[in-house]
Amino acid sequence: MKKLSLIVAGVAALAAASVAQAGTLEDVRAKGFVQCGVSQGLPGFSNPDDQGNWAGIDVDLCRAVAAAVFGDANAVKYTPLSAKQRFTALSSGEIDILSRNTTWTMTRDTQLGLNFAGVNYYDGQGMMVPTALGVNSATELDGANICTNTGTTTELNITDYFRANGMSFNLVAFEKADEVVAAYDAGRCDVYTTDRSGLAAQRTKLTNPDDHKVLPEIISKEPLGPVVRQGDDQWFNIVRWSLNAMINAEEMGITSANINKLTYNDKTPAEARFIGTEGKFGEELGLANDWAYKIISQVGNYAESYDRNVGPNTPLKLDRGVNALWSQGGILYAAPIR
Amino acid sequence: MSRPSSLIYDRQARSLVFQVLLILALVFGAWWLGSNTLVNLAAQGKTLGFGFLTQTSGFQINATLGTWLMEYNVGSSTYLDVYVIGIINTFLVAALGIIGATILGFTMGIMRLSKNFVIRSFATVYVEVLRNIPLLLQLFFWYFAVLRSLPNRRGQIEIFEGAAGINITGLYLPAPLPQDGAGIVGVAFIVFVIAAFWIGSWAKKRQYETGQRFPAFWAGVAIIFFGTALVYFVMGQPIDWSFPVFKDTGPLLRRGFQIGNGMAIIPEFIAVWLALTLYTAAFIAEIVRAGILAIAKGQTEASYSLGIRPGTTLRLVIIPQALRVIIPPLTSQYLNLTKNSSLAVAIAYPELVSIFAGTALNQVGKEIEMIGMMMIVYLTFSLLTAAFMNWFNARVKLVER
Structure with a gap:
């Protein structure tokens, strides 16, 4: 009888656990934090510092969502995921948001049961080679050994590129980025390929970063963005508009430094809507009306996040390029809050 | 009632x-x-189904036995081919790992019982170090040890001039290219192997009956080697050899071993095989030692008093009896080795978990079907290994008197 009751109890517990699937917002509220899937350490995007605090523009997005939901950007727990674990972790409900330099592609959007809530970094796949190789263009790479990660779009893109150019190559695909870097550093491969932002980030881990160069070719479009489960529009909207709020704030000139002045001084109608003193935009999302105020005051706008994590003053030294606002020559464009 | x-x-x-x-x-x-x-x-808007298996896979796979056997070609090969390549590569490393671990494990196990202090201590240190370090760490150690100790891609260590060499991209050997009539050579080889075994049992029988000995082992080797060579030349040498080509002139990127010449054994395979062999051998050594110690000392003494030499005593008296104790736990080690081969995903060896449950799964997103298919493979491997070992165990038991 004892055994049987144990079994029955076990089955009942499993049944209870499965119910938690429908409303991500209620789940998140109930547990008191956002579970955020991040990389296993990609400087600038999601990387733990020596005290274990995560930082990066992907991390900032999770913090923005936490600020919008709880009014506390620190109400986030992080799950480091390899490229191949990430979608399974999201669809199984282990995490609430996947914010892990993930490329938005049609297959992923339509076949994996997931939705991309926007783009927080427009990237493209590039290649890095040792300078000593004397190669100036990717078209000279016939017969090269290429190191990359498994479970990413990079494997497909590099295969397409070499096929399209009628070149042969050998692909050595590792599960974790750290092993790719170590193998490339040891000379196993002539070429390391991943997103160009990733190259800039991983390059800092090489023994002699200056002995390597990134080739000029950009062989793919890699719009990186946060991912949520399909079928929960409310949560999808919260994530999408948390990102939009950060981009809109930059466009409106609202920063973490000046947003508190807005509350007292004269403000334009758009600013009033943004910080929640006019309209009920937060309530429509199922949040408090000052949701965007909390995001900007605690996390900052998109430009602040960019400059802090990947901009020219960081080891990654990435210019804004296409990631500048649409009004400043880039393609970053967020729908208005109204 | x-x-x-x-x-x-x-x-x-x-x-x-x-x-x-x-x-x-x-x-x-x-x-x-x-x-x-x-x-x-x-x-989530997903369905179950195996339709994805006929879709073409759009990614390159590191050249291995599997890609060679399946003639993997991006653009025409399907996810089913990827699955089969994964199975072949997993099987290859597991089978060679089992052979290597058995030989090394038996050697180490017997060495641990040696009367020679140096040999005994060496085996003890080997066992205690290797079995107490997690396999994944050993995998990384061997992989990066292999990578760091080899010359880079533009250089090589020549093993046989023009025929075999090694550098960071792999071990290069001549590759056989079967021509018309090569099948007959293969059949002849199998026939000669059977003949060698037949001679072995004949020699044994004759020794029982007449006491006369016959060098069956060397005779068998000679028959297999010279017989096959004879058929090979009679058939007009139906196997062409593709030799590795090493270039050390021209543009830097073009130097080194040339793709498509000879046979390349990638360093990832070497590292996985080394790690699995060395790790499992440490456990097998302990099993062998336990098995030998389980045989009463009187057996050895009786054998010696009959004038049988120590080596022969070990081979004919102790080991056959010890096998009864050794085989059941040995089976578990073989199963462990097969399953541990999935750790190879960490260092880019394209086995089942890496390319099918990793890369392919990420492209098509059929978790349930694909993980299920992967589990079936490991289950089948394990059950087949267990069935074979049970058969062998039963056979060894019958030999007992």
């Missing part, structure tokens, strides 16, 4: 009730898991 309440005290009725309840609970659990999965899949 007894009253219903008396059923509680009826042992048979009681056990029947519990068994029925247990089965119901299991059926309910399975039904609940299944229906829950379907509901969740539907909520």
Whole structure:
């Protein structure tokens, strides 16, 4: 009888656990934090510092969502995921948001049961080679050994590129980025390929970063963005508009430094809507009306996040390029809050 | 008719009730898991099905036995081919790992019982170090040790001039290219192997009957080697050899071993094989030692008093008896080795977990089907290994008198 009751109890517990699937917002509220899937350490995007605090523009997005939901950007727990674990972790409900330099592609959007809530970094796949190789263009790479990660779009893109150019190559695909870097550093491969932002980030881990160069070719479009489960529009909207709020704030000139002045001084109608003193935009999302105020005051706008994590003053030294606002020559464009 | 309440005290009725309840609970659990999965899949807009297997896979795979056997070609090969390549590569490293670990494990196990202090201590240190370090760490150690100790891609260590060499991209050997008539050479080889075994059993029988010895082992080797060579030349050398080509002039990127010449064994394979062999051998050594110690000392003494030399005593008296103790735990080690080969995903060896449950799974997103297919492979490998070892165990038992 004892055994049987144990079994029955076990089955009942499993049944209870499965119910938690429908409303991500209620789940998140109930547990008191956002579970955020991040990389296993990609400087600038999601990387733990020596005290274990995560930082990066992907991390900032999770913090923005936490600020919008709880009014506390620190109400986030992080799950480091390899490229191949990430979608399974999201669809199984282990995490609430996947914010892990993930490329938005049609297959992923339509076949994996997931939705991309926007783009927080427009990237493209590039290649890095040792300078000593004397190669100036990717078209000279016939017969090269290429190191990359498994479970990413990079494997497909590099295969397409070499096929399209009628070149042969050998692909050595590792599960974790750290092993790719170590193998490339040891000379196993002539070429390391991943997103160009990733190259800039991983390059800092090489023994002699200056002995390597990134080739000029950009062989793919890699719009990186946060991912949520399909079928929960409310949560999808919260994530999408948390990102939009950060981009809109930059466009409106609202920063973490000046947003508190807005509350007292004269403000334009758009600013009033943004910080929640006019309209009920937060309530429509199922949040408090000052949701965007909390995001900007605690996390900052998109430009602040960019400059802090990947901009020219960081080891990654990435210019804004296409990631500048649409009004400043880039393609970053967020729908208005109204 | 007894009253219903008396059923509680009826042992048979009681056990029947519990068994029925247990089965119901299991059926309910399975039904609940299944229906829950379907509901969740539907909520995410996903379906079950194996249609993806015929889709073409758009990614390159590191050149290995699997890609060579399946003639893997991006653009025409399918996910089913990827699956088969994964199975072949997993099987290859598991099978070679089992062979290597068995030979090394038996050697180390016997060395641990040596009277020579140096040999004994060496084996003890080997066993204690290797079996107490996690396999994944050893995998990384061997991989990066292999990578760091080899010359880079533009250089090589020549093993045989123009025929074999090694550098960081792999070990390069001549590759056989079968021509017309090569099948006959293969058949002849198998026939000669059977003949060698037949000679072996004939020699044994003759020794039992007449006491005369016959060098069956060397005779067998000679028959296999010279016989096959004879057929090979009679057939007009139907196997062409593709030799590795090494270039050390021209543009830097073009130097080194040239793709498509000879046979390349990638360093990832070497590292996985080394790590699996060395790790499992440490466990097998302990099993062998335990098996030998389980044989009463009187057996050795009896053998010596008959004038049989120590090496022969070990081979003909101790090991055959020890095998009865050794084989069951040895089977577990073989199963462990096969399953441990999935760790190879960490260092880019394209086995099943890496390319099918990794890369391919990420492209098509059929978790349930693909993980299921992968589990079936490991289950089949394990059951086949266990079945073979059980058969071998039964055979060894019969030899006992």
